Amino acid sequence: MSKTFLITGGAGFIGSAVVRELNRSTEHTVVNVDKLTYAGNLESLADVEHSPRYHFVQADICDAKAMHDAFERFQPDVVMHLAAESHVDRSIDGPAEFIQTNVVGTTVLLEAARTYWLALKESDPSKAEQFRFHHISTDEVYGDLEGTDDLFTESTPYAPSSPYSASKASSDHLVRAWQRTFGVPTLITNCSNNYGPYHFPEKLIPLMILNALAGKPLPVYGDGQQVRDWLYVEDHARALIKVAMEGRVGETYNIGGHNEKTNLEVVEAICKLVDERRPDASRFQLPASSLITFVSDRPGHDVRYAIDAGKIERELGWTPVETFESGLGKTVDWYLANQEWWQRVLDGSYKGERLGVLT
Known part of the structure; x- marks a missing residue:
C-alpha cells in the first residue's frame, strides 16, 4: 500500500539518499521539507525532482506554522526526521545553532506531529494506528568506547562529548518523552559514520578525495x-x-556497517584508490599518501565508535550490502565521475556564494 513520507532534511546527504531510494524502489510519495542551509543541495535530487511522487517544501523545522501547514497539506503516514546540524567542528565553533535546530527544531516538529496524530485519532483511527515518527540520530550520543572489543548497543548509556552529540542526545530524549508521555508512535535509529555519493566536502572522506585529486594536504587529526x-x-x-x-x-535500532577503521586507515585507502583511478595520475610525481599531514587534534575528540547492529538484523532482517572496500571504491568512482556536482559546491555556485571548505 502506497504511503506518504514526510522527510525533514531531505536535501542533505543522508536525507537525499533516502528520498532517492524511496523514489527508486517503492511507490510511496515523498514530501521533502528542507530549510536549505549550506549543506542542503537540491542538485542531489536531480533524479527525482520531476517525479509526480515527489514534493519539495522549503521550510525551517523551527517554524511551527510551517510545520503544521505541511502536516495539514500532505497528511503524511510516516515522518522521517533527518534535519539537523551535524558537523562536529562547526558545533565547537558555534554551539547555539546546533541547539536551535537539533533541540528546538525537534521539539517543534514533535508538537506538530502530535497535534496531527491526535486529530487523526478522531478523524481516521486506522491511519492514526499506522502513523510513525522516525527520528534519525547518531552513535556519537554514546560518547566513546574504552576497550577494543566493546560495542554500542541500544542500551548503552549516553555520554556525548561535543555540542553536536549533546544536541542530538537531547533530541533523542525528547522523542522518547513524547512517546512515553503523549503516546506518539515513535522510532529512533542511531547510525555510525556514513559515506558515499553526494557527501558534502567538509566531511572526512569527500574532503580527502578532493584534496588528493587537487594535490592539497590531507589533514589528519592527532x-x-x-x-x-x-x-x-x-x-x-x-x-x-x-x-x-x-x-x-x-524501540531504538542501532545501524552500523561492520567496518571499523582508524581515520588514518581510511585516508590511506583513499590515497591508494585515487592513485589507481584518477585520470591525470601523471600530474603529480608523488603518491597521494605523501600529502598526509598530521594536525592538532580537535577538542574532546572521541577515540572509538563501534556499533552492535545485531538487533536490526535479528528483528528486521537488515544487513549492509557493501563492505568498506566496495563502498569506498564506489564513492571514489562517483567523485571522479561527478566533478560538476562537487565543483559547484566548492565554488559556491549551487548557493550563489563561495564556500571555503577545502584546506
Missing part, C-alpha cells in the same frame, strides 16, 4: 588512530526505510 564504524549511505537509506515500515513503536 595521530589518526581514532576508530569509526563506516556505513555506506545507500545501505543506511535501506535500513531507515525498513525501520520506518517494520520497526516496533517505541
